[in-house]
Amino acid sequence: METTDLSHHISSRFNEDLESVRADLLRMGGLVEAQLQKSLAALADEDSALAADVVRDDAQVNRLEVEIDEACLRILATRAPAAGDLRLVVAITKAITDLERIGDEARKIAHIALRLASLERPADRYREIRHLGRLVEVMVHEALDAFARMDSDAALRVPQHDLQVDEEYESIQRQCVTFMMEDPRQIRRMLDVTWAARALERVGDHAKNIAEYVIYMVHGQDVRHTRLEEVQSRLRARSEGGAP
């Protein structure tokens, strides 16, 4: 079974190019993680200055996406990578799109935080949103860790959180609807809370996508639109069949 091994290239320059574009992707990932975390803190603490920071720094995320995209194209055009290297480059071009979207969702949450900062803060400081936020933060972090370690087992664990995220999202929606019926003056705020929850749920989906690219990159298996159990059994079959 071929795996992506970055140390086998005769051309060390090529190797460096691949390594550096991967490091750039993870740097972008770190920035996006920070954006997400800041936007949630801005929402919980009603910190409009922090929310403004997030909105401002989103441009940086977008710039990194363009830069990494260009670097990947350059590698494809000049080095014509094959097998594992090709999969790495393809996975990176796909992952930056998802990261950029996560950045957009973080900006959305920051906008909502700016709007909600002018209202009176609820006593629970949006506990449900913070909980959901923590869940998806962990997902993004684990997906990027799996990318850094080329660890398909860790990548497989990421989609497992998704069920929990969906449940949380459902319950927040139900709760918001209840609040709206109880007190129509709360509708404006509750709509914003549902939007924030929706944004977080999307972030979870993007994290799942990134985890799937890791599996694709390591095993050469496209596992999109496939049920989790099936992916696991397919990978198991492969590793058993491929073992010497």
Added chain:
Amino acid sequence: MWGFTAMRLIATIAVGLAAGMVAGRPWAGIAIALALQVAWLLTRLYRLDHWLRHRGRMDPPVLHGVWDDIVTQVARLHRRKRHHKQRLATVLRELRESTDALPDGVVALTAQGEIAWFNRAAAQLLRLQGRRDIGIRIDNLIRQPRFVRYLQAGGGTAPLVLQVSEAPEAWLSLHVLPYGEGQRMLLIRDVTRETRLETMRKDFVANASHELRSPLTVISGYLETLATDPATDPAHAPPLAEMRRQAERMAAIIGDLLVLSRLEAKDGQTPGEPVDVAAMLTLLRKEVLARPRHPAQVELAIETQDRLMGDELELHSAFANLVDNAAKYTPEAGRIALRWWSDREGAHFSVADTGPGIPAASIPRLTERFYRVDPGRSRATGGSGLGLSIVKHVLQRHGARLEVVSAEGRGSTFSCHFPPERVLAAAGRPSAMIDTHGNH
């Protein structure tokens, strides 16, 4: 030994030759003797080789003559090597065990920032996964933008304190130190306790000051009523006036404490907006002149219209504190001079006075809270003792530094030096910085 071996060879050949001569074929005799000699040598070689291959489980063979010498030497070499190897292994194990016993995490990084080695504490603090994380770039795992920037800057003298997602409740202090040829060492310390204590201290100061303010307002209010009430005994007027003065001072101290704790609560440098320093200084000068007692001469030299990127309120409180100090410590016959200028090194503000000056030993301690150069004198002037701490904090938030030059009996000069990236050249009138470049 070698002589004996040579003798034996010659003897064998001689015996072969003699036997050959008897048989009438001397060459055949020599050939048979040599063949026997070679066969004997080969058996020795075979046994030597066999022993070398299995020397772990076998005693050295008895091979006679020069062969025994060789066996002894090989055995000795082997023993020495094994001894060295054991010693090296012991040293390595001790090293590993001792670094594993360290409470602080240690990660050795290559010049490219890849993880070369780490101890147990580092694995626990950063959730590193055994051998598989060796060779991975550290900034691929700790991705916080602040850490990535810190690492790219080559670490530094001061450690970086941050929260990592691996342990969301913990605060870690990360310190990158260069060693060897381009390698770096990352030291990780859990500073959760210290950080919490520091936060508690800051919160306490902020809350205590806040809580003290309301009772003080009530006291001041009644004092004012009493002082202006015609029914008050005139004999009480002096103590009442003194009480009012002290209440005002207390209010000033509480106000400054609150300003200071707000400054401390803010992290890092302020991005800020363009601030018109020239206008601010003009106003500050007018305020000094409006005081009932002020130095005879208050000069203001504005040499640039450049604006400063910063927080206007913070800068105002810093500059006002410096001007206030100068005005307070300068006798009425004295003179204070304010100056605002810019050059290639950035923008600068200075306040020079002709006051009593500051002893050299006190200068480094000036920005400590409640530090008094001369306790008796300072209390009389009614300062809060926090002014220069506020100045220091404001300047830190603007990437600037405070310089104090003083000669006892002749006066002091306080200067604030702002870095060039904080200076916004005035429109239409290029600053000195741009000027020097434009000439080329």
